[in-house]
Amino acid sequence: HPATEALVATLAGTEHDTGLDILxxxxxxxxxxxxxxxxxxxxGQLKGYDSRILVAQVPGGMLTNLEGQLKQQxxxxxxxxxLAE
Structure with missing residues (x-):
């Protein structure tokens, strides 16, 4: 099932807007x-959905790379x- 956050972001501003606050x-x-x-x-191996991707408007792959770089440091x-920056 898709994450709630993904559906809320997808439907925002449409006739099907959920009215839920993404923040x-x-x-x-x-x-x-x-x-x-x-x-x-x-x-397990599957980690689920990270809604920071939607809030920060950062592509998932970029978020993974950023996380790896921060771990190295x-x-x-x-x-x-x-992400707040």
Whole structure:
């Protein structure tokens, strides 16, 4: 199933606009990213959808590269700050 955030972004401004606030959905997604950290050992290969791609308007591949670069610089914890820029 597609992520809620993807559908909200796709339908925004159309006659089928959901009226949901993408920023509020991102806050919810951020909460669950933290919850997922607790259960990382049980997570499979498929990681799910990252709504920061929609909020930051960054292509998924670029986000993955950015995350890798931050890890190389021991700054992976700065990803949200970088995306806010």
């Amino acid at each position: 509020k959905l991102e806050n919810i997604a951020a909460y669950f990213r933290e919850v997922r950290k607790k259960y990382h050992a049980f997570e 021991n700054a992976a914890d700065k990803l949200d700050q970088v």
